[in-house]
Amino acid sequence: MGFKTLPGTVYLFGHIKSNFMGKEMMAIIVKRLYEKTSEPFIGFYALMRPILLIRDPELIRHILIKDFSHFQDRGVYVNEKDDPLSGHLVALAGEKWKGLRAKLTPTFTSGKLKGMFSTLVACGSNLQNYLDKLAEKSELLDVQEIAASHATNVIASVSFGIDVDAITDPNTDFRKYGRKMFSPNIQNSLRLILLTCAPKLMKFLHIKCVSADVENFVLSIVKQNLEYREMNNVTRNDFFQLLIQLRNTGSVESDGHDSTIKSNENQKTLTVNEMAAQSYIFFAAGFETSSSTLAFCLFELARNPEIQNRAFDEISRVLEDHGGEITYDAVSEMKFLEQCID
Known part of the structure; x- marks a missing residue:
């Protein structure tokens, strides 16, 4: 041109x-x-x-x-018909993207994130208990694996609404398929390159964005969880609950009204496959990024004890002001800790 x-x-x-x-x-x-x-x-x-x-x-x-x-279009691979997990917010184009983005935006308000915070704290308790035991024995720790396991726990809980403990059980399905999703092998590398550089070729060759067993795992988890919650009227403060609201009502309720409302099958505004695609991208986008950031942050804090002490002092001071409780507002006040992570 x-x-x-x-x-x-x-x-x-x-x-x-x-x-x-x-x-x-x-x-x-x-x-x-x-x-x-x-x-x-x-x-x-x-x-x-x-x-x-x-x-x-x-x-x-x-x-x-x-x-x-x-x-507005990213121009990456998407093939909702043959590859359901590819139909997520990052890949969709045009009006489909615009409509889904408008629906999903309210799921990330500060009120919604505050509502999910208790889930993060519960996952943090598992991590703390594990690290306490290692510290008592003065054992070496594989920070990268621990960070990845912790990220798995958080995402399984927040995105899929399922409590797992990949820290004590490294062979749990979520950790197993998380490893498979991000394994630096030839197939994954090829997928990643074709996804962004040759999306039409990827579609022509019928190459999916994930391997068949990862796709089956994500789809089955989403279907089982959806059926269980709707049959038993179970409500949780998590991302999956907001997807259920979108599916059944077409919008996310205002903060503090996260109910499981059933609707006529003809009124559904989000299919199970679309729910699965959003849960998958939440997993894919949040897992490796969060675990790598945490691992590098802990590594740098270990190398720089004077900075670690400053972060520790800030945490102690802020928690004291909040009655010793880890809350959303307390963490928001930890500005030096935020700088360490950034």
Whole structure:
């Protein structure tokens, strides 16, 4: 289309051969391409797909704000018919995306997050008890595995409404399929690259966004949980409860009114597959990000005891002001701890 394009493209692979071969992260490649020019925007190729790399802040502002109606689609793989878990908020396009985003936005108000906070504290208690036992024996700990197990507990509870303890039982299904989802193997790497760089090819080759057993696990968990809650009128303060509300009423109730209301099958505004897709992306987006952040944070605190002591003192002081209870408001006041995590 006549746009200036960076040199160094390789036939079939474009500019991302090192990523395709598993040698470099995409972020590193994009950073290098960004630094190779001073142009306001520049073209490059990801496999055969032409991509425009925007460098000018004013152009970025227009794309993300003023002209967003022209740029709202991410252009990644989605195939709701044959691959139900691909139909999530991150991948959907056009009016379907806009409608679902409008429905899901109220699920992340501060009131809703406060309501879920007791679930996070309960998961934190499992982690604390486990670490206390290790500390008593002065045992070495695998922080990455512990952080991943803790993240699994949180997401299983908040996103799927199921209590698991992957810390003491590392072979629980949620941990097993979480490992499988993020295992750095050839299949997962290929999926990730095709998902963003060649979505049409992925659809043509009938490659799904996850392996068949992961898909079956997510779909079955969502169906079983939905049936159980509706049959027994069970209500929980979690993300899954809000999905049930969306399915049955078409909207999320105001804070403090999280009931399980049944409706006629013809009135359903969210299918079971759509619920499963949102739960899956909640798992996929929240698991590795949260566990890696926690692991790196703990590692840096261990290397810098003076910063660890400052964080500890702040936690002690704030909890004392809140009667020793870990609450949503108490954690919000821990500004230095937030800096450590950031």
